[in-house]
Amino acid sequence: MYPLPLQKLIELFGKLPGIGPRQAARFAFFVLKGKDAYVQELIASLEEVSSKIKTCAQCYRTVEDTGTGQILCAFCKDTRRDHAMLAIVEKEADMQNLEKTGAFRGLYHILGGVISPLDQDSPRRLHLRQLHERIKGLLASGDAAFEVVLATSSTTEGDTTALYIEQILAPLRTAHPQLKISRLGRGLSLGSELEYADEITLRNALTNRR
Amino acid sequence: MYPLPLQKLIELFGKLPGIGPRQAARFAFFVLKGKDAYVQELIASLEEVSSKIKTCAQCYRTVEDTGTGQILCAFCKDTRRDHAMLAIVEKEADMQNLEKTGAFRGLYHILGGVISPLDQDSPRRLHLRQLHERIKGLLASGDAAFEVVLATSSTTEGDTTALYIEQILAPLRTAHPQLKISRLGRGLSLGSELEYADEITLRNALTNRR
Amino acid sequence: MYPLPLQKLIELFGKLPGIGPRQAARFAFFVLKGKDAYVQELIASLEEVSSKIKTCAQCYRTVEDTGTGQILCAFCKDTRRDHAMLAIVEKEADMQNLEKTGAFRGLYHILGGVISPLDQDSPRRLHLRQLHERIKGLLASGDAAFEVVLATSSTTEGDTTALYIEQILAPLRTAHPQLKISRLGRGLSLGSELEYADEITLRNALTNRR
Amino acid sequence: MYPLPLQKLIELFGKLPGIGPRQAARFAFFVLKGKDAYVQELIASLEEVSSKIKTCAQCYRTVEDTGTGQILCAFCKDTRRDHAMLAIVEKEADMQNLEKTGAFRGLYHILGGVISPLDQDSPRRLHLRQLHERIKGLLASGDAAFEVVLATSSTTEGDTTALYIEQILAPLRTAHPQLKISRLGRGLSLGSELEYADEITLRNALTNRR
Numbered sequence: 105m106y107p108l109p110l111q112k113l114i115e116l117f118g119k120l121p122g123i124g125p126r127q128a129a130r131f132a133f134f135v136l137k138g139k140d141a142y143v144q145e146l147i148a149s150l151e152e153v154s155s156k157i158k159t160c161a162q163c164y165r166t167v168e169d170t171g172t173g174q175i176l177c178a179f180c181k182d183t184r185r186d187h188a189m190l191a192i193v194e195k196e197a198d199m200q201n202l203e204k205t206g207a208f209r210g211l212y213h214i215l216g217g218v219i220s221p222l223d224q225d226s227p228r229r230l231h232l233r234q235l236h237e238r239i240k241g242l243l244a245s246g247d248a249a250f251e252v253v254l255a256t257s258s259t260t261e262g263d264t265t266a267l268y269i270e271q272i273l274a275p276l277r278t279a280h281p282q283l284k285i286s287r288l289g290r291g292l293s294l295g296s297e298l299e300y301a302d303e304i305t306l307r308n309a310l311t312n313r314r
Numbered sequence: 315m316y317p318l319p320l321q322k323l324i325e326l327f328g329k330l331p332g333i334g335p336r337q338a339a340r341f342a343f344f345v346l347k348g349k350d351a352y353v354q355e356l357i358a359s360l361e362e363v364s365s366k367i368k369t370c371a372q373c374y375r376t377v378e379d380t381g382t383g384q385i386l387c388a389f390c391k392d393t394r395r396d397h398a399m400l401a402i403v404e405k406e407a408d409m410q411n412l413e414k415t416g417a418f419r420g421l422y423h424i425l426g427g428v429i430s431p432l433d434q435d436s437p438r439r440l441h442l443r444q445l446h447e448r449i450k451g452l453l454a455s456g457d458a459a460f461e462v463v464l465a466t467s468s469t470t471e472g473d474t475t476a477l478y479i480e481q482i483l484a485p486l487r488t489a490h491p492q493l494k495i496s497r498l499g500r501g502l503s504l505g506s507e508l509e510y511a512d513e514i515t516l517r518n519a520l521t522n523r524r
Numbered sequence: 525m526y527p528l529p530l531q532k533l534i535e536l537f538g539k540l541p542g543i544g545p546r547q548a549a550r551f552a553f554f555v556l557k558g559k560d561a562y563v564q565e566l567i568a569s570l571e572e573v574s575s576k577i578k579t580c581a582q583c584y585r586t587v588e589d590t591g592t593g594q595i596l597c598a599f600c601k602d603t604r605r606d607h608a609m610l611a612i613v614e615k616e617a618d619m620q621n622l623e624k625t626g627a628f629r630g631l632y633h634i635l636g637g638v639i640s641p642l643d644q645d646s647p648r649r650l651h652l653r654q655l656h657e658r659i660k661g662l663l664a665s666g667d668a669a670f671e672v673v674l675a676t677s678s679t680t681e682g683d684t685t686a687l688y689i690e691q692i693l694a695p696l697r698t699a700h701p702q703l704k705i706s707r708l709g710r711g712l713s714l715g716s717e718l719e720y721a722d723e724i725t726l727r728n729a730l731t732n733r734r
Numbered sequence: 735m736y737p738l739p740l741q742k743l744i745e746l747f748g749k750l751p752g753i754g755p756r757q758a759a760r761f762a763f764f765v766l767k768g769k770d771a772y773v774q775e776l777i778a779s780l781e782e783v784s785s786k787i788k789t790c791a792q793c794y795r796t797v798e799d800t801g802t803g804q805i806l807c808a809f810c811k812d813t814r815r816d817h818a819m820l821a822i823v824e825k826e827a828d829m830q831n832l833e834k835t836g837a838f839r840g841l842y843h844i845l846g847g848v849i850s851p852l853d854q855d856s857p858r859r860l861h862l863r864q865l866h867e868r869i870k871g872l873l874a875s876g877d878a879a880f881e882v883v884l885a886t887s888s889t890t891e892g893d894t895t896a897l898y899i900e901q902i903l904a905p906l907r908t909a910h911p912q913l914k915i916s917r918l919g920r921g922l923s924l925g926s927e928l929e930y931a932d933e934i935t936l937r938n939a940l941t942n943r944r
Binding site: 315316317318319320322323326329330331332336337339340341342343344345346350352353354355356357359360361362363364366367376377378405406407410413 | 525526527528529530532533536539540541542546547549550551552553554555556560562563564565566567569570571572573574576577586587588615616617620623
Binding site for chain 4: 613614615617618621622624625627628673675676677678679682706707708709710711712713714715716717718719720721722723724725726727728729730731732733734
């Protein structure tokens with residue numbers, strides 16, 4: 105219905121997460137309307153992101169590649185952060201949300217996704233082997249207490265992922281008693297009303313009462 | 315617009331919680347349609363509830379008055395339940411929801427509402443004096459451990475109510491070290507995604523990790 | 525879980541249109557809370573509605589029965605209204621909504637429901653025979669122009685009902701050329717955006733352009 | 735919080751209609767994840783749209799510029815379409831939606847927006863002068879009947895725009911009686927229930943009954 109090049113752009117916009125064909129068309133017309141300004145800026149930005157954004161060699165957070173060899177993010181290089189705590193998160197946005205609380209001062213490991221019980225290949229797509237190596241290396245360096253916080257979502261995928269990691273780390277834990285593995289607390293979230301809370305949340309809230 | 319008696323019924327239905335004038339009118343026409351059957355049943359039921367439903371003298375749960383003097387509910391009379399634990403809830407529906415988990419086997423105290431920071435009279439409408447008396451009586455009878463679980467909602471009103479009760483019980487706690495006061499655990503509720511969790515919930519989830 | 529009389533009331537409230545078990549329980553506790561005042565008023569109102577509200581012998585609108593024989597509603601008795609126009613509506617609330625516009629000054633006929641394509645008995649539950657008699661009587665009294673406005677909803681049921689009535693009235697129309705049958709206009713309703721309008725609505729809007 | 739080039743991309747995505755910062759970030763990470771494939775395709779597509787997509791010299795619909803001089807879209811060149819009917823629409827998506835009905839076979843004029851009562855400059859941003867010239871030219875060529883269909887949305891802006899165009903065309907109409915100006919029909923849209931219809935829609939439905 106639209107000219108082919110426009111049709112193609114609508115199709116590409118339609119691949120963005122959560123975008124249907126109608127909104128993709130709105131994006132395309134938005135691009136057309138502000139032609140010379142917006143579209144050139146967007147192309148330049150996409151090119152810059154494509155060439156300059158890399159991920160931290162240790163935690164897989166995005167970093168700008170300044171061409172100086174080995175890439176470590178600001179957190180991993182920051183000696184004031186607590187290097188004896190490691191929060192494992194699904195994606196960078198989760199890390200950003202945890203940072204907003206100011207309540208966690210350790211390091212992170214970004215998995216790059218979750219394990220889906222229906223997708224046998226999903227574990228291979230995550231940075232799990234690297235996680236194991238990283239923790240093994242840390243434990244080898246001494247007997248100091250070290251805590252891994254499994255900061256996955258309270259969803260089926262998040263729980264499956266946390267369980268899987270616990271199994272991967274089980275041998276390390278046996279060999280290194282200084283390794284502690286914890287999960288984020290479960291219970292009533294802000295605004296939860298007792299009358300409408302689900303059974304599992306209420307059970308957690310009772311068990312974790314304090 | 316409608317005949318006066320109908321108008322009056324619509325008005326009364328409109329006082330039910332969450333019901334606007336349009337739905338109240340639908341109720342009234344529903345009543346009219348099934349006239350002889352539904353309306354007579356409803357009248358009889360309202361009369362029976364009005365005359366026979368009382369509240370438990372100890373926990374304020376609803377009970378049917380069978381005319382045999384002092385009224386205690388089935389939970390309060392049940393010696394197999396744990397009489398050394400007392401969950402304080404806002405309303406009976408909250409108690410029912412906790413019961414569904416099967417994870418709490420103690421007794422209850424139904425406050426009959428919440429304390430609103432904007433309504434200075436709200437504490438007086440709750441069964442707080444009776445709560446104090448009840449706990450005082452229980453503590454007087456011995457040194458056995460006794461736990462009060464503040465099972466209020468994770469809302470401003472719920473938190474205000476819990477705080478208020480903690481203050482009321484503070485002197486008892488000083489005098490009776492066997493009294494333990496706890497609150498339901500806070501953290502991620504079922505289905506919470508880290509990316510969308512609010513700051514307070516995340517902070518609780520970090521603090522209460524285990 | 526609740527005492528039997530309360531359980532029964534919750535069940536009855538749960539039969540009200542659009543009310544699930546949880547909201548029904550809230551209604552029951554609302555009734556209990558304001559016991560002596562609200563419940564007695566509600567019982568009295570239900571009894572009054574049950575005994576005093578009848579429907580107009582001509583149009584089936586609700587009227588208060590004052591015990592003076594044949595019951596006609598204020599509209600049917602009002603000689604200033606246009607007795608040569610008759611709007612056929614599904615239910616009294618639709619009539620009230622039409623009245624609000626001030627744009628219709630004729631009489632009404634309330635069907636008491638709609639014809640469902642899936643429920644063969646549904647036509648029998650409506651005041652259709654009475655509608656036929658009423659129009660027949662009116663046409664017998666002279667050759668003056670007379671218009672029937674099929675004011676049913678723009679839904680499958682509403683359209684089925686309108687079609688059914690057109691078929692019922694077809695013989696009268698053949699015999700009495702002064703009978704005009706119309707339907708409410710179709711097209712863009714207030715706030716409709718062209719981009720989001722459905723195909724049938726757009727087609728109607730094009731056909732009915734003016 | 736993110737590296738600057740990524741931050742910039744999130745910002746640009748956040749300018750797309752209906753996109754907030756959180757979804758913009760999801761877009762950016764989606765782009766990063768499929769790096770070499772998706773991002774290169776998107777850049778190429780944006781460049782092609784930027785260089786090749788022009789608008790029809792007559793109706794302002796998008797067309798692909800094939801470098802052969804004057805650009806007319808397929809509709810404007812199609813002699814089988816009815817050149818004596820002109821639908822005036824706010825934007826191309828509205829035209830596409832009208833086309834889906836198959837009920838309109840005339841030509842279009844895309845305004846490129848609406849007139850906002852709060853934005854005095856908005857008329858200048860629309861193709862209104864060109865519309866006037868186009869209709870004037872068509873009327874000059876003969877006395878054949880010609881209809882302009884104001885196919886704007888049933889919103890405040892859509893109505894304001896239609897009214898404004900009627901005023902612009904008023905002198906042409908006086909001079910050329912063969913010019914007919916119509917608006918899309920108003921009334922019940924598909925699925926409208928009488929009980930919930932707004933007053934203006936009901937009034938239109940009564941006036942436009944047929």
